[in-house]
Amino acid sequence: MQKILVARPIFPDVIDRLKQYFDVDWNNGDVLSAEELARRLADKDGALTAGDPVGASTLAAAPRLRVVANMAVGYNNFDMAAFNRANVLGTNTPDVLNESTADFGWALMMAAARRVTESEHWLRAGHWQKWNYDSFLGGDVYGSTLGVIGMGRIGQALARRARGFNMKVIYHNRTRVAEQIETELNAQYVSKEDLLGRADHVVLVLPYTKDSHHTIGAAELALMKPTATLTNIARGGIVDDAALVEALRAKRIAAAGLDVYEGEPNLNPDLLTVPNVVLTPHIASATEATRRAMANLAADNLIAALGAGPRAGQPPNPINPEVLGKART
Structure with a gap:
């Protein structure tokens, strides 16, 4: 044999x-x-x-x-x-794994936008004594703008989910997808810089190559809205994790959701020191x-x-x- x-x-x-x-x-x-x-x-x-x-x-x-x-x-x-x-x-x-990964990416984006992990840690630490009108104010997902970088199978699955949330979908890809797909998804092709400046929620779903290394670094994070979130369900190395830590700490963006990391299973220890990030151990396809x-x-x-x-x-x-x-x- x-x-x-x-x-x-x-x-x-x-x-x-x-x-x-x-x-x-x-x-x-x-x-x-x-x-x-x-x-x-x-x-x-x-x-x-x-x-x-x-x-x-x-x-x-x-x-x-x-x-x-x-x-x-x-x-x-x-x-x-x-x-x-x-x-x-x-x-x-x-x-x-398209649908399960898209489900998880959506969950991670929602958790980052609505500060789910941050508020849970605060509650578990025994800090909740009363209701306050301004406790853990997050960002809306419904009616906002979703920016997808990498409009492949999973990116398209995310865009389909956005229809149920009445979101505007913009995307950037190495090559523009067919007009029929754009029409079906009600998705608009834009430059990466335009996407970063306009999107309320940026989700990364592109393959890792030498050309996509640090697709999101300090310069790109500086283009994003201070109220925006970044979600990475693609591969570690697509985001400069050190630059992301600095952007989160300085509140240059509101929050991030990460399922993948540079050098995983090791990760930048500074990610553990910022509260406005949701961290999961590469489980987007884990059903x-x-x-x-x-x-x-x-x-x-x-x-x-x-x-x-x-x-x-x-x-x-x-x-x-x-x-x-x-x-x-």
């Missing part, structure tokens, strides 16, 4: 599925170090990862490796240039149904890419399909 590594704990029934086709080495414990990942991949034909970095040195140490299935939409953990040079296929899991769908889709990709199952040779979500059928180099 072909050998695979499942590099992270996942649902045991997905492991049972994979065992029907492969000899499975399952890391059901702590995250593997780069050295341990390379060692365990040395004799493997495929791997299922969830954010584990895979680059040229890892691929060189695993001469049999032909596919790495990422249990995520983003694949900035893959060095795709190295994958292409080695003729190793990468796959991801788009679509199945049982969605995480199961992601795990099974990653398994589908792995099974098919290694020539097994009903879709043998035709994985549903190849990132670099041009290497399909090519010999490993």
